[in-house]
Amino acid sequence: MATPIIMPRQGQSVETCIITEWHKKKGDSVEIGDVLFSYETDKASFEEEAKAAGTLLEIFYEADEEVPVLTTVAVIGEVGEDISEFLPSTTVTEETTPPPAAESTEIADTPIEPTPASQGQPRTSSEIRISPRARNLAKKHKLDYRYATPTGPEGRIIERDIQSLLEAGPKVTSAAMADYFASDQPLTGTGLGGRITTSDLRQPLPPANTVPTQTSSVPDYVDVKLPNIRKVIAKAMHHSLSSTAQLTLNTSFDATEILAYRQKLKAKQNELGLENITLNDLIIYATARTLLKHNELNAHYLDDTLRVFNNVHMGVAVDTERGLMVPTVFYADLLSLNQLAENTKRAIAACQAGSINPDELQGGTFTITNLGTLGIESFTPVLNPPQTGILGVCNIEYKIKLVDGEYVHYPAMGLSLTFDHRALDGAPAARFLKDLVTNLENFSVLLAM
Amino acid sequence: MIYDLIVLGGGPAGYLAAERAGKAGLNTLLIEKASLGGVCLNEGCIPSKTLLHSAKIYDYARFSSAYGVTAENVVFNHKKVIARKNKVVKILVSGVRNKMRASNVTVVEGHGHILGRDANGIQVEVENKVYQGHRLLIATGSTPLLPPIPGVEEGLKSGFVLTSREILDLPEVPDSLVIIGGGVIGLEMASYYNSAGSKVTIIEMQDQIAGEVDTQIANILMKNYQKNGITFQLNSKVTEILSDGVTYEYNGKRETIKADKVLMSVGRKPAVNGFGLENLGVELEHGAIKTDEYGKTNIPEVYAAGDVNGKYLLAHAAYREAEVCVNNMLGNKDLMRYHAVPSVIYTNPEVASIGETEQSAAAKGIEFEKANLSMRYSGRYLAENEGGDGICKVLVDKKYRHIIGVHMIGNYASEIIYGASILMETEMKIDDIQEIVFPHPTVSEILREAIFEI
Numbered sequence: 001m002a003t004p005i006i007m008p009r010q011g012q013s014v015e016t017c018i019i020t021e022w023h024k025k026k027g028d029s030v031e032i033g034d035v036l037f038s039y040e041t042d043k044a045s046f047e048e049e050a051k052a053a054g055t056l057l058e059i060f061y062e063a064d065e066e067v068p069v070l071t072t073v074a075v076i077g078e079v080g081e082d083i084s085e086f087l088p089s090t091t092v093t094e095e096t097t098p099p100p101a102a103e104s105t106e107i108a109d110t111p112i113e114p115t116p117a118s119q120g121q122p123r124t125s126s127e128i129r130i131s132p133r134a135r136n137l138a139k140k141h142k143l144d145y146r147y148a149t150p151t152g153p154e155g156r157i158i159e160r161d162i163q164s165l166l167e168a169g170p171k172v173t174s175a176a177m178a179d180y181f182a183s184d185q186p187l188t189g190t191g192l193g194g195r196i197t198t199s200d201l202r203q204p205l206p207p208a209n210t211v212p213t214q215t216s217s218v219p220d221y222v223d224v225k226l227p228n229i230r231k232v233i234a235k236a237m238h239h240s241l242s243s244t245a246q247l248t249l250n251t252s253f254d255a256t257e258i259l260a261y262r263q264k265l266k267a268k269q270n271e272l273g274l275e276n277i278t279l280n281d282l283i284i285y286a287t288a289r290t291l292l293k294h295n296e297l298n299a300h301y302l303d304d305t306l307r308v309f310n311n312v313h314m315g316v317a318v319d320t321e322r323g324l325m326v327p328t329v330f331y332a333d334l335l336s337l338n339q340l341a342e343n344t345k346r347a348i349a350a351c352q353a354g355s356i357n358p359d360e361l362q363g364g365t366f367t368i369t370n371l372g373t374l375g376i377e378s379f380t381p382v383l384n385p386p387q388t389g390i391l392g393v394c395n396i397e398y399k400i401k402l403v404d405g406e407y408v409h410y411p412a413m414g415l416s417l418t419f420d421h422r423a424l425d426g427a428p429a430a431r432f433l434k435d436l437v438t439n440l441e442n443f444s445v446l447l448a449m
Numbered sequence: 450m451i452y453d454l455i456v457l458g459g460g461p462a463g464y465l466a467a468e469r470a471g472k473a474g475l476n477t478l479l480i481e482k483a484s485l486g487g488v489c490l491n492e493g494c495i496p497s498k499t500l501l502h503s504a505k506i507y508d509y510a511r512f513s514s515a516y517g518v519t520a521e522n523v524v525f526n527h528k529k530v531i532a533r534k535n536k537v538v539k540i541l542v543s544g545v546r547n548k549m550r551a552s553n554v555t556v557v558e559g560h561g562h563i564l565g566r567d568a569n570g571i572q573v574e575v576e577n578k579v580y581q582g583h584r585l586l587i588a589t590g591s592t593p594l595l596p597p598i599p600g601v602e603e604g605l606k607s608g609f610v611l612t613s614r615e616i617l618d619l620p621e622v623p624d625s626l627v628i629i630g631g632g633v634i635g636l637e638m639a640s641y642y643n644s645a646g647s648k649v650t651i652i653e654m655q656d657q658i659a660g661e662v663d664t665q666i667a668n669i670l671m672k673n674y675q676k677n678g679i680t681f682q683l684n685s686k687v688t689e690i691l692s693d694g695v696t697y698e699y700n701g702k703r704e705t706i707k708a709d710k711v712l713m714s715v716g717r718k719p720a721v722n723g724f725g726l727e728n729l730g731v732e733l734e735h736g737a738i739k740t741d742e743y744g745k746t747n748i749p750e751v752y753a754a755g756d757v758n759g760k761y762l763l764a765h766a767a768y769r770e771a772e773v774c775v776n777n778m779l780g781n782k783d784l785m786r787y788h789a790v791p792s793v794i795y796t797n798p799e800v801a802s803i804g805e806t807e808q809s810a811a812a813k814g815i816e817f818e819k820a821n822l823s824m825r826y827s828g829r830y831l832a833e834n835e836g837g838d839g840i841c842k843v844l845v846d847k848k849y850r851h852i853i854g855v856h857m858i859g860n861y862a863s864e865i866i867y868g869a870s871i872l873m874e875t876e877m878k879i880d881d882i883q884e885i886v887f888p889h890p891t892v893s894e895i896l897r898e899a900i901f902e903i
Contacts, residue, residue, distance in 0.1 A: 192875060195875075
């Protein structure tokens with residue numbers, strides 16, 4: 001009996017997911033556990049495995065389509081089975097092109113039969129991948145899509161490539177085509193009408209111009225479609241800066257003690273079975289504990305109330321390939337240093353793998369962001385509303401202080417605190433920083449508390 | 450007034466650039482010191498083709514018994530031939546003038562001299578009047594190359610030695626003509642004057658005639674010429690021009706040959722002197738203006754096209770170079786490609802070639818396959834060429850399966866070769882070319898035959 005494949009719900013807040021890639025195509029046989037497709041939410045990406053074995057009978061949504069959660073995206077069953085009951089009644093996006101019963105990426109259906117003489121060429125057009133929508137457009141305009149320059153995932157020709165082809169005409173001569181598709185070098189066409197010729201293949205770099213030239217056939221810019229996560233970040237950042245009264249205070253602390261303590265932990269790491277506890281973990285630890293005494297910074301500023309939290313759920317800013325993500329380490333003030341390091345590490349890894357549970361990306365009461373490893377001396381972190389504070393951790397610079405009439409140098413680590421002036425004034429924010437500096441400079445005392 | 454573009458020289462590069470620029474809305478000034486149309490139209494391509502056609506008609510009339518036609522008392526009137534040539538040139542020159550008018554190009558006659566440039570652009574003086582232009586296209590062409598051989602100067606003064614210019618206006622056909630240099634110009638003039646009745650000898654330094662032309666084709670052409678009575682002296686170096694003959698060295702021995710006239714046709718050199726090029730600091734290389742593939746010189750807004758860049762010295766290359774220059778001036782990026790520039794020798798039989806020869810492809814290490822077919826595979830050729838020995842060679846890139854060279858000898862070759870230009874510029878693959886329908890019966894079918902031999 002045919003089994004529908006449902007777009008799973010990832011976290012309570014997620015309404016739709018975007019299919020990023022199909023790993024199986026219509027007609028493929030599927031075993032339980034095979035990865036069928038990858039998809040992503042605003043903040044994370046996932047892979048869906050087959051829960052039934054059989055043949056992938058139909059795919060209703062192709063890659064790049066946004067699908068409401070719990071919608072049937074494909075059907076697995078025996079060849080010849082009736083799948084009409086699974087056909088989605090409506091599609092989410094407003095499509096003028098009718099049937100969602102389209103196939104996903106598929107092999108081009110009009111391959112050139114390689115002649116004996118042209119055998120041995122690295123790729124033939126039968127290996128060209130093209131999305132159905134792109135192929136339909138090409139068909140409509142009687143264009144040979146083999147001339148399109150693929151810009152889709154994994155070298156696939158997508159709709160905009162056919163559009164460019166429509167506007168600019170074929171860009172490759174037929175002799176150069178096979179090697180052109182096999183080449184990952186960026187090539188400049190020097191042939192008729194800017195076509196890429198066999199001599200361009202032989203000579204990937206265009207001859208140097210003795211005089212700089214204005215080029216009109218090569219555009220000055222390309223428009224890159226923003227991924228969803230970028231749009232979400234953009235919206236959040238703009239909302240933060242336009243709806244709060246944020247400002248930043250900068251200070252630094254003597255990092256001698258935490259550096260020494262970190263060395264000690266590192267030396268004993270294996271012996272004691274500890275996590276790799278980083279400087280960042282030490283700072284999160286100290287911050288979480290210091291916040292308990294400065295609860296207007298461990299709070300959410302709501303329209304007419306300040307929601308003050310009794311525990312610290314620490315947001316940790318993570319730089320990933322896809323963009324900024326902020327997972328939450330819950331109850332950071334209650335965790336031991338080792339537990340804290342363990343939880344933080346796991347959350348960061350999940351973000352970078354794109355497999356973080358969306359629910360873990362919410363619920364923070366305060367945030368820490370670290371640009372110190374990139375050599376930043378001070379910066380203005382942007383609040384994560386409705387939180388009222390975010391701490392930027394900066395790099396270590398050597399500073400000089402007077403001790404017993406003598407100048408000594410010490411490692412000074414920078415801290416940049418952004419706070420919402422609507423929730424608290426400058427002096428209380430400065431007091432928090434002062435306490436934090438004290439705690440960090442006397443870390444062993446803090447551990448005893 | 451400041452012109453958008455000043456074009457210096459009204460030959461193929463200059464007048465075509467002016468026409469294109471004017472049509473595109475650039476306020477354009479064209480300066481020509483002699484006659485619009487340049488060497489090509491006035492003393493090169495067109496006049497020589499007019500003469501050669503008269504010679505061809507004369508030869509058909511005299512030597513057509515094999516086709517069942519004989520004629521008596523066939524008279525060749527060289528004076529009338531020259532007069533007709535002048536009429537043709539005149540029509541074409543006025544045609545160019547009309548084109549300039551239709552394209553809103555201002556034409557100034559006189560010797561242009563570049564003065565320099567300032568914030569307002571480039572200044573060029575003509576007949577004591579200074580013109581300003583934002584851009585300059587140098588299209589001053591080329592002049593016959595005169596090697597420093599003793600006696601050349603004196604010979605030119607006395608009228609004993611001729612260049613390609615004077616030989617087109619000789620009032621009488623000389624009894625004997627020695628041609629120094631067996632390139633395109635020398636061969637075409639040899640063909641005409643041989644038909645017109647001169648005893649023609651060609652002295653060539655290399656071991657083959659026609660320069661870079663495919664060796665097999667050069668040899669076929671030479672045999673045809675020899676059959677018609679032309680004498681060749683290859684591997685020979687002229688050492689002195691006497692008052693009534695030429696001395697040359699062959700195999701280490703000096704020999705002298707008598708002549709009524711001597712044609713000096715050892716080549717042409719870019720015209721880069723005498724018009725103030727130095728006032729702009731334009732860079733030269735091997736005596737030619739150095740340009741990049743956009744037609745630009747080292748000086749911003751100064752372009753050069755045609756023979757003066759020393760590259761191909763062919764009118765049709767100049768046309769395209771001119772268009773490339775104007776397109777880049779207009780901000781439409783365009784670049785000059787030379788791999789598919791055809792070249793033709795309008796002898797009888799005609800020679801046409803494009804792209805790599807077997808020799809040049811081998812030198813570049815290109816792996817290729819070739820078809821080498823007798824023209825007699827074409828029914829039309831056989832019908833019209835009694836005893837014809839023409840061939841057609843097609844070279845195909847082994848890896849990419851597209852044409853990299855075509856070489857033909859046989860009449861109509863000059864009209865067929867542009868088809869090869871298209872096949873080469875588009876890099877059509879052999880399989881695709883096989884689907885193209887050629888008209889039957891034509892000589893052009895030889896190309897299709899050759900493609901199926903690959």
